């Protein structure tokens with residue numbers, strides 16, 4: 001995840017005081033979390049969903065899936081995560097609110113002092129359910145909106161989904177629960193981004209999460225509709241200017257992006273153009289951030305207990321929490337994917353390996369490389385920066401995002417010696 005507003009607030013402070021602020025100590029949002037060493041865990045507790053969205057990485061549908069963790073198994077895993085000093089659990093699905101014990105799970109998580117987020121499509125949240133969510137002390141609720149009105153309904157494949165999700169935002173906002181809008185951009189909904197940012201403002205929403213398309217599940221099937229590089233740059237320009245205006249005005253709204261760590265490099269370019277005197281400071285801070293952290297600071301447990309480096313790797317299991325503790329699986333670098341993801345630098349080749357900003361971006365999203373080329377360490381085809389910008393010789397041999405083919409599923413994960 002790339003926290004645009006974090007950098008914009010530092011820049012606003014630098015402009016106001018004439019000095020770039022010192023780095024904050026690690027301790028989580030608001031510094032309220034207990035000291036941690038484990039990753040943030042996104043936990044898909046259930047795969048069932050009342051929707052069948054076009055870009056769903058879980059291929060979810062409205063039926064039960066066998067082998068999901070029982071309440072007791074969830075509690076046992078949670079104890080292990082607590083001992084492993086995992087700071088935050090993001091409860092997700094499918095639609096997590098379809099899990100009958102979701103509030104028991106949330107209550108237990110809060111007792112153990114995790115930061116607890118809920119990732120939901122929002123369509124089921126009426127006033128009473130919003131009240132239950134609020135009363136259980138969720139720290140944050142992310143609600144997906146992929147456009148305005150019919151655009152969203154088309155993505156979500158449910159007429160009226162937009163109105164229901166927006167109503168959920170309002171119910172939760174009224175109660176004082178922190179809400180974020182989650183938007184996944186493709187070429188079919190990019191035009192609605194300005195309107196969604198305006199909606200965020202009008203509704204007084206705290207956070208905007210902009211997700212680039214990643215190539216997993218139905219998102220991989222539809223990858224031919226990924227936003228083209230120019231549209232991506234325009235979207236980032238708009239997000240940066242919006243976050244900068246907010247920071248300058250003393251606002252505390254959060255603008256974050258996910259699934260494309262080249263956003264950090266693009267921010268550096270923005271700073272070089274708009275606020276060049278802080279470019280060196282920002283470069284240092286971005287290098288300390290280091291880009292993609294799948295398999296390091298981000299982890300995923302799916303509905304049946306398989307552990308993955310992040311939510312986009314459901315086709316690759318590192319082990320199952322029913323058989324081994326998460327903490328054990330997470331440290332195990334005998335797995336070639338984990339070995340590569342945990343290596344510094346990662347064994348990334350091609351255009352990303354040669355990029356002058358590799359230390360900032362970390363080589364970006366390995367799933368896209370693997371899904372398109374079969375090689376998890378090849379260049380990320382989702383990079384929207386030009387050869388000139390990243391300091392490599394121009395070539396016509398860029399990996400292009402090709403339309404999905406069910407025949408292509410080569411798993412090549414052994415790191416190279418380079």
Ligand code: SF4
Nearest residue numbers: 352355361363364383
């Ligand atoms: S070329 Fe690769 S490493 Fe460089 S910015 Fe793009 S995605 Fe990141």
